[in-house]
Amino acid sequence: MDGLACLFDYQGKYEAAELLFKETIQLRKKILGKEHPDTLVSMNGLAYLFYCQGKYEAAELLYKETLQLRIKVLGEEHSDTLISMNNLNNCMNKQVLGM
Numbered sequence: 404m405d406g407l408a409c410l411f412d413y414q415g416k417y418e419a420a421e422l423l424f425k426e427t428i429q430l431r432k433k434i435l436g437k438e439h440p441d442t443l444v445s446m447n448g449l450a451y452l453f454y455c456q457g458k459y460e461a462a463e464l465l466y467k468e469t470l471q472l473r474i475k476v477l478g479e480e481h482s483d484t485l486i487s488m489n490n491l492n493n494c495m496n497k498q499v500l501g502m
Contacts, residue, residue: 404430405445412452424449438476440483443469447487454490459498466491 404427411420424445431442450465470487477484 405441405448408445408452409448412448412455417452417456420452421449424452438472440476443472443476443483446472447490450490450494454494454497459494462494463491463498466494 404423408420408423408427411417411423428442428445428449431439431445435442446465446469450462450469453459453462453465466487470484470491473481473484473487
């Protein structure tokens with residue numbers, strides 16, 4: 404489901420991608436838990452979708468939540484945590500620069 408949501412995103416089918424990401428996140432939280440690394444991957448995917456559409460405030464909120472959970476679960480030096488830090492930084496820079 405997550406892969407299909409990514410495909411929809413790449414194809415510019417943003418509404419379909421958003422719905423599928425949200426459904427995937429909901430199911431992963433229910434089955435795996437909110438802090439499971441796979442759940443966090445889906446959350447990051449949805450944040451990226453928002454970012455690509457210029458929905459920076461929504462992206463920032465989700466990036467922050469994902470980052471906090473990745474720090475808690477994976478630690479500050481894990482590669483996924485560092486990716487989340489970079490994603491959040493990029494998003495915040497876009498907002499500051501008004502892009």
